[in-house]
Amino acid sequence: xxxxxxxxxxxxxxxxxxxxxxxxxxxxxxxxxxxxxxxxxxxxxxxxxxxxxxxxxxxxxxxxxxxxxxxxxxxxxxxxxxxxxxxxxxxxxxxxxxxxxxxxxxxxxxxxxxxxxxxxxxxxxxxxxxxxxxxxxxxxxxxxxxxxxxxxxxxxxxxxxxxxxxxxxxxxxxxxxxxxxxxxxxxxxxxxxx
Numbered sequence: 001x002x003x004x005x006x007x008x009x010x011x012x013x014x015x016x017x018x019x020x021x022x023x024x025x026x027x028x029x030x031x032x033x034x035x036x037x038x039x040x041x042x043x044x045x046x047x048x049x050x051x052x053x054x055x056x057x058x059x060x061x062x063x064x065x066x067x068x069x070x071x072x073x074x075x076x077x078x079x080x081x082x083x084x085x086x087x088x089x090x091x092x093x094x095x096x097x098x099x100x101x102x103x104x105x106x107x108x109x110x111x112x113x114x115x116x117x118x119x120x121x122x123x124x125x126x127x128x129x130x131x132x133x134x135x136x137x138x139x140x141x142x143x144x145x146x147x148x149x150x151x152x153x154x155x156x157x158x159x160x161x162x163x164x165x166x167x168x169x170x171x172x173x174x175x176x177x178x179x180x181x182x183x184x185x186x187x188x189x190x191x192x193x194x
Contacts, residue, residue, distance in 0.1 A: 002063045004097050006071070006104040009058040014051060017058065020070045021047045024087035031120050046072060046085060057109075061088065061101040068092040071105045080112040080160075102131045110165040116156045119144075128159050136161035 009017050025042035029035065036042055050058040050072035057076060061069035069088035075081050083105065088098040106113060115131070117124040132140035140161035147153045 002092075002095065002097060004068070004100040004104070005062050006059050006101055006108075007062070009051065009060045009070070011051065013058075013060055016060065016067050017047060017051065017070055018044065020060075020067060020087060020089070023089060024070065024085065027087070027090075031118050050074075050084070056084075059105055061097070063092055063097060068097055069101060071101065073105065073109060076109065080114050081106075081109045083113065083115045086115075098127060099131060099134065103135065106131075106135060106163045110163045112162050113160065115159045116145075117159075119154060119157055125157065128157075132159045132161045135163055 021044065022041060025034070025036075029042075034042065047058075050056045053074075055074060055077050057073045059071040059073070060067055061071065067089075069092065070085065071083065071087075072085040073081055074084045083102070086098075086102065086105075088101065092098075115128050117128055119125060129142070132142075140159055142157060142159050144155035145158055146155050
């Protein structure tokens with residue numbers, strides 16, 4: 001597997017994070033039908049918060065020296081961490097990079113976790129179930145939650161699990177490395193409608 005690393009992203013990383021964010025939102029537009037703003041960009045509210053709010057953490061995923069994705073975590077001061085946004089560029093998918101990145105991000109914040117995604121995103125469904133199984137074995141749960149204030153939308157899928165303290169993630173060698181795309185920020189929790 002390629003050399004995958006995850007590091008905190010700060011203000012100096014904003015241009016790279018913004019470009020990755022644009023690719024991420026473009027991929028998600030297939031599932032949420034959101035079009036870009038008139039200037040060709042997507043709302044950056046979550047990106048702004050992830051880079052500035054102390055209850056959030058922003059991470060850059062790299063393969064060697066090249067950026068390969070991003071991850072935003074919220075709820076650092078609360079009882080559960082939420083993997084709010086997670087993205088791996090298409091050229092890095094299906095090579096184990098997403099799994100390695102998710103494991104590294106989650107390992108930085110041991111304890112209870114939640115990840116949300118949509119049933120329509122079949123790759124995300126497979127990917128997040130695999131991540132939960134690798135980290136928590138058979139102790140993870142899945143439920144569908146209605147999207148608040150958006151009754152016309154199908155419910156979001158939420159996976160919950162605990163990330164053990166100082167324990168290596170489980171690995172099932174019989175399964176292939178499958179990549180997916182998980183938003184982790186349910187439509188119901190967006191700071192402003194997109």
